[in-house]
Amino acid sequence: MTDPGNPLIASLARAVEAAPGDVTLRVHLAELLLGDGQQDAAVSHCAAALQRDPGNAAARELMSRAMGGGVTHTEPSAGAAPTPVRGEFDWRQAESDISDVAPQPMFVDDENAPPPDVSAWDVEKSGITLADVGGMTQVKERLTAAFLAPMRNPELRRLYGKSLRGGMLLYGPPGCGKTFIGRAVAGEMGAHFVNVGLADVLDMYVGTSERNIQDVFRLARTNAPCVLFLDEVDALGQKRSLTRSSGMRTAVNQLLTELDGVNDVNEGVFVIAATNQPWDVDAALRRPGRLDRTLLVLPPDQPAREAIFRHHLAHRPVEGIDLKRLAKATEAYSGADIAHLCETASEHALMDGVRTGTVRMIGMKDLDAALREVRPSTTPWFDSARNVVQFANQDGTYDELREWMRKHRML
Structure with a gap:
C-alpha cells in the first residue's frame, strides 16, 4: 500500500487512481515510491504498467531495480562464466542442481503389471424374475421355450441337440417393458446381465465402434451364462442399404461376426435385442443362428x-x-x-x-x-406400424401384430 506521508506521492497516487490506464504517470509514481523506499508498492505499479504496455523499457528497468535492489552487471572475461551479482538469479547453479537429480522416464511399459480392471459396461446380477412380470403369458411361454427350458433340463437339451446359444429380437411400441423382460430372463436363469445401449457402442472415430462391439461380446463370454441385452438395435444394426456411412456398415458387419461366434463360441451367451422399429433392422441380423426368433411385446393386457x-x-x-x-x-x-x-x-x-x-x-x-x-403414447407407433402390416408383410413376419391390431380395431 502507498504511504500517504509524502504529499507528492499522495497526489500522484490520486492521479493514477483517476487515470489507471496512464502508463507514464504510473511509472513516474513507481519511481518516486522506489526512491522513498516503498519497494512493494513500486513493484505493484510496475507490474500494472507492464500489464498494459509489456515493452515499456522504463517500467522494466524499474521492476528490475525494485526486485533486485539495484542490479549492476559486469563484463565477464573471455571464456569465463559470468558471475552473478547481488539480486540476480543464478541460472547456472540452478541447472547444476537439476542435473544432480536422476531423470525419470516419461513413459513406462511394464509387461508384468496386471491390466487395469475397467469396463464401459456393468455386469449385473438381476434381482427380478418372470414372476415379477405381470400378465404377458404368451411372452413368458416363448421365453421359456427359447432359453429357460433348455437350460433347466441339460439332459433333454443334449438329447435333442439344443444349443445354449440363442438370439431373440423383442419389438413393439416404446414403454412396454422390453428391458424389464430382459432383466427378468437373466434373473430367472441366474445369469449375469449386460445392458448395452446405442450410445455405449457407437463412436465417431473409425474402428472404435467395431472394437466396442468386440469388447462387449468378449465381456459377455467371460461372464457366461450371461444375457446380453442390445437396446435400440435398429440404430446399431440398421439396414446397410439405408446406411450412407461406411463406418456404420462396418459396425453392422462386426455385430454379425460376433453373433456368429467366429472367433469364440457363444455358448452360454443369450443375446436379446430390443427395437421399436424392427422393419429397419438389417435382414442379415435375423438370419438363422443370429437373432432368429422374434417376439412381439405389446402393451400390457x-x-x-x-x-x-x-x-x-x-x-x-x-x-x-x-x-x-x-x-x-x-x-x-x-x-x-x-x-x-x-x-x-x-x-x-x-x-x-x-x-x-x-x-x-x-x-x-x-x-x-x-x-x-394422459393419452396412450403407443398410438403414433401403431400408426406407423399400420403401413408395414398392410403393405410390407409379404413374408408374414408381422402376422401376429396384424391380428392384434385387427382385434383392437386398429386396422
Missing part, C-alpha cells in the same frame, strides 16, 4: 395393467381404488403410460391439499382426472 396399477399405487396413500375399472379403461396404454397416470393422480391430490390445507387420500376421482389428461 388387462391382468398386466391391473398388476402395474397395483405396483405403482402400493406405496401411495390411496382409498377406494377400483383396479379392474382402471385396467379396462387403459387399453393400449403402455406400462410407462400407467406409471405416468399414477404420478398425475398423485399430483392432483397433492395440489388439492395445497389449496385446501387438508391432507387427503388419493381416490378414483384423481385417477379419472388423470385419465382425461
Whole structure:
C-alpha cells in the first residue's frame, strides 16, 4: 500500500487512481515510491504498467531495480562464466542442481503389471424374475421355450441337440417393458446381465465402434451364462442399404461376426435385442443362428395393467381404488403410460391439499382426472406400424401384430 506521508506521492497516487490506464504517470509514481523506499508498492505499479504496455523499457528497468535492489552487471572475461551479482538469479547453479537429480522416464511399459480392471459396461446380477412380470403369458411361454427350458433340463437339451446359444429380437411400441423382460430372463436363469445401449457402442472415430462391439461380446463370454441385452438395435444394426456411412456398415458387419461366434463360441451367451422399429433392422441380423426368433411385446393386457396399477399405487396413500375399472379403461396404454397416470393422480391430490390445507387420500376421482389428461403414447407407433402390416408383410413376419391390431380395431 502507498504511504500517504509524502504529499507528492499522495497526489500522484490520486492521479493514477483517476487515470489507471496512464502508463507514464504510473511509472513516474513507481519511481518516486522506489526512491522513498516503498519497494512493494513500486513493484505493484510496475507490474500494472507492464500489464498494459509489456515493452515499456522504463517500467522494466524499474521492476528490475525494485526486485533486485539495484542490479549492476559486469563484463565477464573471455571464456569465463559470468558471475552473478547481488539480486540476480543464478541460472547456472540452478541447472547444476537439476542435473544432480536422476531423470525419470516419461513413459513406462511394464509387461508384468496386471491390466487395469475397467469396463464401459456393468455386469449385473438381476434381482427380478418372470414372476415379477405381470400378465404377458404368451411372452413368458416363448421365453421359456427359447432359453429357460433348455437350460433347466441339460439332459433333454443334449438329447435333442439344443444349443445354449440363442438370439431373440423383442419389438413393439416404446414403454412396454422390453428391458424389464430382459432383466427378468437373466434373473430367472441366474445369469449375469449386460445392458448395452446405442450410445455405449457407437463412436465417431473409425474402428472404435467395431472394437466396442468386440469388447462387449468378449465381456459377455467371460461372464457366461450371461444375457446380453442390445437396446435400440435398429440404430446399431440398421439396414446397410439405408446406411450412407461406411463406418456404420462396418459396425453392422462386426455385430454379425460376433453373433456368429467366429472367433469364440457363444455358448452360454443369450443375446436379446430390443427395437421399436424392427422393419429397419438389417435382414442379415435375423438370419438363422443370429437373432432368429422374434417376439412381439405389446402393451400390457388387462391382468398386466391391473398388476402395474397395483405396483405403482402400493406405496401411495390411496382409498377406494377400483383396479379392474382402471385396467379396462387403459387399453393400449403402455406400462410407462400407467406409471405416468399414477404420478398425475398423485399430483392432483397433492395440489388439492395445497389449496385446501387438508391432507387427503388419493381416490378414483384423481385417477379419472388423470385419465382425461394422459393419452396412450403407443398410438403414433401403431400408426406407423399400420403401413408395414398392410403393405410390407409379404413374408408374414408381422402376422401376429396384424391380428392384434385387427382385434383392437386398429386396422
